[in-house]
Amino acid sequence: xxxxxxxxxxxxxxxxxxxxxxxxxxxxxxxxxxxxxxxxxxxxxxxxxxxxxxxxxxxxxxxxxxxxxxxxxxxxxxxxxxxxxxxxxxxxxxxxxxxxxxxxxxxxxxxxxxxxxxxxxxxxxxxxxxxxxxxxxxxxxxxxxxxxxxxxxxxxxxxxxxxxxxxxxxxxxxxxxxxxxxxxxxxxxxxxxxxxxxxxxxxxxxxxxxxxxxxxx
Amino acid sequence: xxxxxxxxxxxxxxxxxxxxxxxxxxxxxxxxxxxxxxxxxxxxxxxxxxxxxxxxxxxxxxxxxxxxxxxxxxxxxxxxxxxxxxxxxxxxxxxxxxxxxxxxxxxxxxxxxxxxxxxxxxxxxxxxxxxxxxxxxxxxxxxxxxxxxxxxxxxxxxxxxxxxxxxxxxxxxxxxxxxxxxxxxxxxxxxxxxxxxxxxxxxxxxxxxxxxxxxxxxxxxxxxxxxxxx
Numbered sequence: 001x002x003x004x005x006x007x008x009x010x011x012x013x014x015x016x017x018x019x020x021x022x023x024x025x026x027x028x029x030x031x032x033x034x035x036x037x038x039x040x041x042x043x044x045x046x047x048x049x050x051x052x053x054x055x056x057x058x059x060x061x062x063x064x065x066x067x068x069x070x071x072x073x074x075x076x077x078x079x080x081x082x083x084x085x086x087x088x089x090x091x092x093x094x095x096x097x098x099x100x101x102x103x104x105x106x107x108x109x110x111x112x113x114x115x116x117x118x119x120x121x122x123x124x125x126x127x128x129x130x131x132x133x134x135x136x137x138x139x140x141x142x143x144x145x146x147x148x149x150x151x152x153x154x155x156x157x158x159x160x161x162x163x164x165x166x167x168x169x170x171x172x173x174x175x176x177x178x179x180x181x182x183x184x185x186x187x188x189x190x191x192x193x194x195x196x197x198x199x200x201x202x203x204x205x206x207x208x209x210x211x212x213x214x215x216x217x
Numbered sequence: 218x219x220x221x222x223x224x225x226x227x228x229x230x231x232x233x234x235x236x237x238x239x240x241x242x243x244x245x246x247x248x249x250x251x252x253x254x255x256x257x258x259x260x261x262x263x264x265x266x267x268x269x270x271x272x273x274x275x276x277x278x279x280x281x282x283x284x285x286x287x288x289x290x291x292x293x294x295x296x297x298x299x300x301x302x303x304x305x306x307x308x309x310x311x312x313x314x315x316x317x318x319x320x321x322x323x324x325x326x327x328x329x330x331x332x333x334x335x336x337x338x339x340x341x342x343x344x345x346x347x348x349x350x351x352x353x354x355x356x357x358x359x360x361x362x363x364x365x366x367x368x369x370x371x372x373x374x375x376x377x378x379x380x381x382x383x384x385x386x387x388x389x390x391x392x393x394x395x396x397x398x399x400x401x402x403x404x405x406x407x408x409x410x411x412x413x414x415x416x417x418x419x420x421x422x423x424x425x426x427x428x429x430x431x432x433x434x435x436x437x438x439x440x441x442x443x444x445x446x447x
Binding site: 010011012014015018021022023025029036037040041043044132 | 252289
């Protein structure tokens with residue numbers, strides 16, 4: 001109450017000076033690192049994509065030849081799916097979808113699914129999840145080979161009614177002690193395949209979108 | 218502000234007032250990332266760097282800042298330091314950064330850092346302040362690494378797995394499989410294992426301390442600091 005106004009102003013000024021110094025330092029460091037960070041992020045995405053579709057199979061710039069789609073019937077939970085389009089000499093080779101399984105045990109399971117022009121899966125990988133360590137995390141490629149079981153599958157292989165885990169009468173193994181997690185992944189991959197089947201031509205011809213990628217997880 | 222004993226700074230930071238095991242500050246990251254030793258080292262180093270530079274900056278500004286804006290100014294300083302470290306990690310240790318994720322920016326909220334700024338750096342010259350940051354960080358690192366090692370050995374039967382995230386391809390030779398064909402011990406990996414492990418470490422430290430017969434003139438400072446931070 002007895003504080004003199006000029007004293008308050010001086011304090012405010014001092015605080016502002018601290019903020020300005022902090023901001024200046026940050027923008028300096030940002031300038032120095034921005035390019036390298038962007039490059040690292042591109043490397044991470046390319047490494048992920050390489051796992052579901054070997055780079056030798058296409059010759060276009062996959063990172064820029066991409067679109068985003070939404071379709072609640074196939075990709076529930078309000079997700080925006082990024083679709084990368086692999087081509088060779090201009091001819092369509094495969095699509096890679098960055099989508100999610102929303103009915104896992106704990107939160108979304110982030111997936112990358114590659115489907116070639118014949119509708120066969122070139123590979124599926126989990127890029128992020130919150131499933132139980134030691135049980136549901138067998139969907140990670142480092143923990144078990146389970147996720148590799150999708151490679152080469154297609155609609156009709158196994159037959160439509162067997163696109164499920166074994167406990168539900170399907171063709172895919174569950175994991176020891178975990179059924180919910182694999183069930184969610186199988187469901188999401190199946191939905192992605194059906195979506196691609198219905199929309200393939202359109203997905204390849206739509207003009208590519210520019211701008212930064214929303215998420216690499 | 219008489220002469221400071223660097224010996225005492227280190228003894229306090231590493232043992233007598235160890236952030237993780239005695240003062241019990243910064244438990245959220247301590248418990249969350251100690252699933253493996255490599256994660257523990259990563260967060261420990263980032264926290265130590267933050268402590269050194271925030272203590273240094275706070276000490277340099279100690280004559281200028283008035284008491285009423287001291288705390289907001291410290292928060293600004295610490296947030297800037299942490300964000301710089303975050304950007305540098307994103308650029309040069311990108312894979313480790315992706316593993317540690319949100320816990321790097323959350324270093325800002327580690328009360329141990331503002332605690333040291335307030336309790337030590339604001340009253341000492343830059344060099345002792347930086348040394349105090351180093352000692353406190355070292356103590357935090359030791360707690361993190363001990364808990365990380367305990368949980369990784371019990372939970373996975375390995376040590377230094379994923380060391381390549383930090384040391385590049387060279388790190389792969391560091392990976393040790395202590396128990397081949399180990400089935401894993403889920404409790405150690407899950408959050409309860411972190412709490413139990415921390416409890417055991419705190420008890421072990423107390424036990425080691427009590428075995429030393431050297432009479433100590435009251436361990437009150439640790440209590441006082443905890444009160445102040447609460």
